[in-house]
Amino acid sequence: MMPLRRFTIHQPQSLTEACEMLAQHGENGRLYAGGTELLLAMKHNLLRYEHLVDVKVLPGLNQIEINDSHLVIGTTVTHRALEKSALVRERLPFFAEMESHVANVRVRATGTLGGNLCFAEPHSDPATLLLALGARVRVQGKTANRTIAMSDFLVGPYETCLAADEILTAVEIPLPDKTVRAAYLKFQIHERPTLGLGLVMETEDSGRAIKAARAVVGSVSLTPTRSDQADALLAGPKAQVEKQLRDAAEALADQADLVDDLEGGADYKRHLIGVFLKRAFHKALSAQ
Ligand SMILES: Cc1cc2nc3c(=O)[nH]c(=O)nc-3n(C[C@H](O)[C@H](O)[C@H](O)COP(=O)(O)OP(=O)(O)OC[C@H]3O[C@@H](n4cnc5c(N)ncnc54)[C@H](O)[C@@H]3O)c2cc1C
DSSP states (O other), X not given: OXXXXXXXXXXXXXXXXXXXXXXXXXXXXXXXXXXXXXXXXXXXXXXXXXXXXXXXXXXXXXXXXXXTTEEEEXXXXXXXXXXXXXXXXXXOHHHHHHHHTSSOHHHHHHOBHHHHHHHTOTTOHHHHHHHHTTOEEEEEOSSOEEXXXXXXXXXXXXXXXXXXXXXXXXXXXXXXXXXXXXXXXXXXXXXXXXXXXXXXXXXXXXXXXXXXXXXXXXXXXXSOEEOHHHHHHTOEEHHHHHHHHHHHHHHHHHHSOOOOBTTBOHXXXXXXXXXXXXXXXXXXXXXX
């Protein structure tokens, strides 16, 4: 590993000042949260910045709260805090469970949800589940704020729609009502997941039918993927949907641009999607 090049850490007093610092330093500056991705990439000389703007010192960005019908998670909340949060465990137990399997405890204790999403690494567990949940992110820039759907936020591998002066401040997750059943499953052999699969279903008739569903598969391609065709096949009476699971998995695999890499070949990943969609379906419906 190469020695780190010199850089300066700036500690802004406010979000506005942080945005101004980012605008001022342009390509020489970058926001810095837990540093678990950024510092590693800088140590390997894959990324070079002379100025890092520390977002963790800003007050109010590490809160988890309920706001109207959403769970709102501040950008600097760590994976570990999400895994342990009584509020998240009560209102979105499958989200807390997903967080408990992100990386290892050292990375979870330092790495933030915002850092995970903004780095847009293709093997992100939270990005996959948040897409299935129809989440949005709040963003602040030097001159304006905006709210962006997760589906628009992730543009490509290691790429989001954030402008250079913009900071992700929070993630908003719609709180599901009692008819919603959800599950997130992952399969992993190396350091990052080989596959992550999130499934969210609105049920009726005490779970005997699925009114609407959204399945998202991540890590098997460069960005998490969903498919209208798969989601349509996942709706209907439970017995009928069970028979359509294989077709739904095929539709999802067709939509994902499956990549051959060190995690496995595209055919293998197609097979995994079939296995894990079926498991997620049964796990979600058996959850209370
Ligand atoms: C060994 C290892 C294993 C891992 N395994 C998994 C895994 O199984 N599943 C998984 O999902 N992830 C995994 N990860 C990724 C991990 O979740 C991320 O490293 C972590 O969440 C990043 O957060 P951070 O606060 O450290 O980000 P940083 O490294 O501080 O920042 C990452 C990037 O995001 C930008 N950024 C940070 N915060 C903001 C913000 N608020 N607004 C705008 N830009 C921002 C930074 O400028 C930087 O470009 C793993 C990482 C490691 C090192």
